Amino acid sequence: DTGVSQNPRHKITKRGQNVTFRCDPISEHNRLYWYRQTLGQGPEFLTYFQNEAQLEKSRLLSDRFSAERPKGSFSTLEIQRTEQGDSAMYLCASSSKPSWTGELFFGEGSRLTVL
Amino acid sequence: DQQVKQNSPSLSVQEGRISILNCDYTNSMFDYFLWYKKYPAEGPTFLISISSIKDKNEDGRFTVFLNKSAKHLSLHIVPSQPGDSAVYFCAARKSTGNQFYFGTGTSLTVIP
Numbered sequence: 001d002t003g004v005s006q007n008p009r010h011k012i013t014k015r016g017q018n019v020t021f022r023c024d025p026i027s028e029h030n031r032l033y034w035y036r037q038t039l040g041q042g043p044e045f046l047t048y049f050q051n052e053a054q055l056e057k058s059r060l061l062s063d064r065f066s067a068e069r070p071k072g073s074f075s076t077l078e079i080q081r082t083e084q085g086d087s088a089m090y091l092c093a094s095s096s097k098p099s100w101t102g103e104l105f106f107g108e109g110s111r112l113t114v115l
Numbered sequence: 116d117q118q119v120k121q122n123s124p125s126l127s128v129q130e131g132r133i134s135i136l137n138c139d140y141t142n143s144m145f146d147y148f149l150w151y152k153k154y155p156a157e158g159p160t161f162l163i164s165i166s167s168i169k170d171k172n173e174d175g176r177f178t179v180f181l182n183k184s185a186k187h188l189s190l191h192i193v194p195s196q197p198g199d200s201a202v203y204f205c206a207a208r209k210s211t212g213n214q215f216y217f218g219t220g221t222s223l224t225v226i227p
Contacts, residue, residue: 004158033213042119042204042217043159056213091158099213102149102206106158 002026004107006092012113013082020078021110025094032075033104034067035091036060043091048099049075082114118142119207121218129226134192136221138205141186145207149215150179150190153202162203163190195225 005024013019025032030051035043046065048056051072061067064082069075079086089111093104120139128134136150149164165172165179165188172179178191192199202222206215 040219042121042206042219044217045214048213058214093158100147100208102147102164102208102215103161104159106160108156108158 004092004094004105006090006107006110008110009108010111010113012115014115015082015084017082018078018080019082019112020076021090021092021112023075023077023092023094023107025074025092026096026105027073029094029096029105030072031095031097031099032069033093033095033099034075034077035093035106037089037091037109038087046077046090050099079112082112084114087112087114117219118145119205119216119218121203121205121221123221124219125222125224127224127226128195130197131194134190134195134199134223134225136190136192136203136205136223138188138190138218139186140188140207140216142207142209142216143186144209144211145216146210147208148179148181148188149206150177151204151206151217152199153204153220159204192223195223197225197227199223200225 032049034046037043049069064080089109091109093106146167150162151159153159181188202220206217
């Protein structure tokens with residue numbers, strides 16, 4: 001399978017714990033995005049990487065959130081001191097096209113449940 | 116603040132008929148729009164896009180219409196097929212920045 005891969009698919013954690021999600025984009029895609037989707041809502045932009053550079057961050061990305069893409073390949077999204085409001089589906093997407101096209105390939109998402 | 120709105124949470128259409136999904140936006144800075152389709156347990160899949168310099172874009176059975184004065188876009192699917200049953204999200208982008216603003220989605224059911 002050469003699509004966008006996200007792990008773990010589902011994470012259940014207690015409030016206050018740290019969690020990390022990993023995204024493996026389609027190889028040769030230099031652009032990588034993280035979105036968050038809560039129940040009944042559409043995806044909300046979190047951050048955007050071009051190669052290893054983080055070029056844009058949403059104000060939704062509080063200081064408890066950090067994303068990295070150290071070698072311009074896979075990316076991690078870490079949430080520290082999780083809160084119940086962090087419960088959501090975290091979607092990763094990648095693309096080889098300029099970001100203005102919006103033509104992203106999304107993974108299946110990592111669902112976070114904070115108890 | 117929901118800048119992209121899909122006011123119909125669900126829509127049911129008979130197979131072979133036309134499906135029309137609607138989307139409204141509030142920000143006049145939006146200049147590029149697109150539609151994504153999402154099946155259960157899968158990530159959204161890009162469907163079709165339109166630039167603000169156009170009022171129509173067609174791709175096979177799918178056509179997107181843009182009415183800038185009304186800040187409204189719509190997706191027409193003709194003819195509708197059972198495999199089109201999915202949640203459809205519209206999204207919009209400002210002329211600056213890399214993020215797309217998504218609507219809340221419309222769940223389309225095409226009845227055989």
